[in-house]
Amino acid sequence: MGARRLSLPRGIVLPVILLAVWEIAAHAAKSGGVLIAPIEQVVGSAVAMAVSGTLWTDTGFTVARVTVGFIGGAAGGLLFGSLIGTSRIADRLTSPSFHAVRQVPLTGWIPLAALLFGIGEGAKLSLIALAAFYPVALNTAEGLAGVPHGYRELGRALNFGGFTAWWRILLPAAAPQIFTGLKHGLAFAWIAAIAAELMLTSGSGLGTTIESGASLARLDIVMVGICLIGACGYIMAVGAERIEARVLRWREEGR
Amino acid sequence: MSHTATAVDGEGREPAVLRRVRHYAVTIGAGLLLPVLSIALWQVAAQLQWTDSQILVPPSVVAATIVEFCQSGELPLDIAVSVRRVMTGFAIGGALGFTFGIAAGLDRRVEAFAGPTFHVLRQIPVMAWLPLLVLLAGFGETFKILVIALAAFFPIGLSTLDGVKNVSSKYFDVGKALCFSHRDTLFRIVWPAALPDILNGLRLSLSRSWMLVVAAEIVASTNGIGHRMDWGRQLFQIDIVFMGVLTTGLIGLLFDLVLRRVARSAVAWKGIR
Numbered sequence: 001m002g003a004r005r006l007s008l009p010r011g012i013v014l015p016v017i018l019l020a021v022w023e024i025a026a027h028a029a030k031s032g033g034v035l036i037a038p039i040e041q042v043v044g045s046a047v048a049m050a051v052s053g054t055l056w057t058d059t060g061f062t063v064a065r066v067t068v069g070f071i072g073g074a075a076g077g078l079l080f081g082s083l084i085g086t087s088r089i090a091d092r093l094t095s096p097s098f099h100a101v102r103q104v105p106l107t108g109w110i111p112l113a114a115l116l117f118g119i120g121e122g123a124k125l126s127l128i129a130l131a132a133f134y135p136v137a138l139n140t141a142e143g144l145a146g147v148p149h150g151y152r153e154l155g156r157a158l159n160f161g162g163f164t165a166w167w168r169i170l171l172p173a174a175a176p177q178i179f180t181g182l183k184h185g186l187a188f189a190w191i192a193a194i195a196a197e198l199m200l201t202s203g204s205g206l207g208t209t210i211e212s213g214a215s216l217a218r219l220d221i222v223m224v225g226i227c228l229i230g231a232c233g234y235i236m237a238v239g240a241e242r243i244e245a246r247v248l249r250w251r252e253e254g255r
Numbered sequence: 256m257s258h259t260a261t262a263v264d265g266e267g268r269e270p271a272v273l274r275r276v277r278h279y280a281v282t283i284g285a286g287l288l289l290p291v292l293s294i295a296l297w298q299v300a301a302q303l304q305w306t307d308s309q310i311l312v313p314p315s316v317v318a319a320t321i322v323e324f325c326q327s328g329e330l331p332l333d334i335a336v337s338v339r340r341v342m343t344g345f346a347i348g349g350a351l352g353f354t355f356g357i358a359a360g361l362d363r364r365v366e367a368f369a370g371p372t373f374h375v376l377r378q379i380p381v382m383a384w385l386p387l388l389v390l391l392a393g394f395g396e397t398f399k400i401l402v403i404a405l406a407a408f409f410p411i412g413l414s415t416l417d418g419v420k421n422v423s424s425k426y427f428d429v430g431k432a433l434c435f436s437h438r439d440t441l442f443r444i445v446w447p448a449a450l451p452d453i454l455n456g457l458r459l460s461l462s463r464s465w466m467l468v469v470a471a472e473i474v475a476s477t478n479g480i481g482h483r484m485d486w487g488r489q490l491f492q493i494d495i496v497f498m499g500v501l502t503t504g505l506i507g508l509l510f511d512l513v514l515r516r517v518a519r520s521a522v523a524w525k526g527i528r
Contacts (some may be wrong), residue, residue, distance in 0.1 A: 233379070
């Protein structure tokens with residue numbers, strides 16, 4: 001995941017070929033009546049959207065939704081994961097249900113969410129939160145279950161209560177795996193946001209933009225949206241990786 | 256149950272079998288407790304009109320709907336349509352991803368040429384391609400197969416690429432020492448060593464494909480399980496939507512179980528378990 005070393009010189013050939021094919025196809029298709037937007041039109045639309053501000057509001061709305069939903073879902077996942085990672089009884093009672101429910105594809109919840117919460121923010125945020133919840137809960141539970149026994153004994157020796165032991169010993173010990181869960185959760189939350197905006201078209205957002213662009217047969221708008229969605233997702237992933245490296249610095253120092 | 260009989264004869268071992276049986280009984284019982292209780296509570300709540308039974312229809316109605324749709328053959332047909340789509344798209348996308356991963360993993364020139372484009376494109380969620388593909392390929396079968404193939408391509412491509420690249424150079428040294436041909440290196444070293452990674456990617460791809468087929472059928476389809484759910488939503492028939500949630504979950508679970516089993520047998524050579 002994350003940034004890889006890209007060897008540009010040869011790597012640039014394929015994109016150039018693809019773009020050239022696209023450009024030629026767009027101009028050839030114009031006469032045929034198919035609406036493939038040429039590259040200059042896509043760039044023009046991007047500039048126009050940036051100038052008029054819709055580009056920023058759409059991006060802002062989607063990012064805000066992901067942020068809120070992710071925080072909610074991740075917090076829930078952290079708590080639930082801690083519960084099943086530390087309590088055998090809770091694990092036995094709830095894990096089977098959790099794993100069964102987890103198999104429902106995210107998009108399978110969308111019609112249900114729409115019926116229960118309408119197509120407004122409630123449905124979208126709950127879908128995003130759900131997407132973030134699973135990986136965080138799973139990794140937290142696994143991380144906590146894998147904390148070496150000695151650490152728990154240390155907590156007992158220091159007379160730590162349940163909460164203090166969780167907060168000061170278990171969570172930090174499981175932090176690397178929890179971070180893995182958080183990173184996956186963020187990626188899923190981003191996908192969920194796009195899916196929710198695509199299928200529950202109301203308000204602003206990048207998903208709604210590409211959907212409405214498509215319904216107007218405005219391929220240029222759709223392309224701008226797709227590029228932005230990819231770029232934002234990438235920036236978020238890289239940002240999460242940076243934060244992880246910073247927070248988990250002790251991991252390197254300990255070696 | 257002849258095992259139990261022989262076990263009972265051995266004095267010390269008798270409880271071991273019983274303990275195992277009890278262990279399973281307790282595990283399964285504990286796991287079922289929560290779903291059973293919540294379904295019962297849901298049923299009672301609906302019966303006593305605590306909730307609007309139009310919105311949160313009782314489980315009995317959902318069950319009746321499922322039976323009805325099974326008997327009419329509509330649900331099995333929906334499932335068959337969706338599963339066939341997933342399998343077709345998954346086979347195409349998976350084969351392409353696999354080929355790409357092997358080629359780019361083995362040959363640095365291929366990776367230098369196509370790798371950067373691959374890594375940039377895989378940043379875009381396949382979900383975002385949906386509207387574009389509808390626009391370009393229309394509402395038909397091509398569109399859905401394309402979406403699923405795209406969803407399958409990237410995870411398999413990435414995991415195959417990583418798997419092949421991460422084959423320990425020691426293994427290659429062994430191959431060289433044994434004077435392995437190119438073909439032997441590929442089939443007796445690279446393949447088994449990269450297989451666990453590839454199978455992980457396969458599992459991820461299949462669950463992504465399943466998610467995307469439901470999405471594609473909700474957005475643009477006249478059949479399939481996703482369409483059935485969307486249809487239920489438009490008719491405000493929440494029992495049909497619930498039926499869809501259960502069905503998609505169950506099939507997702509089946510896919511995962513099968514691939515998990517396959518993956519476990521594939522890493523057997525490592526001596527894990």
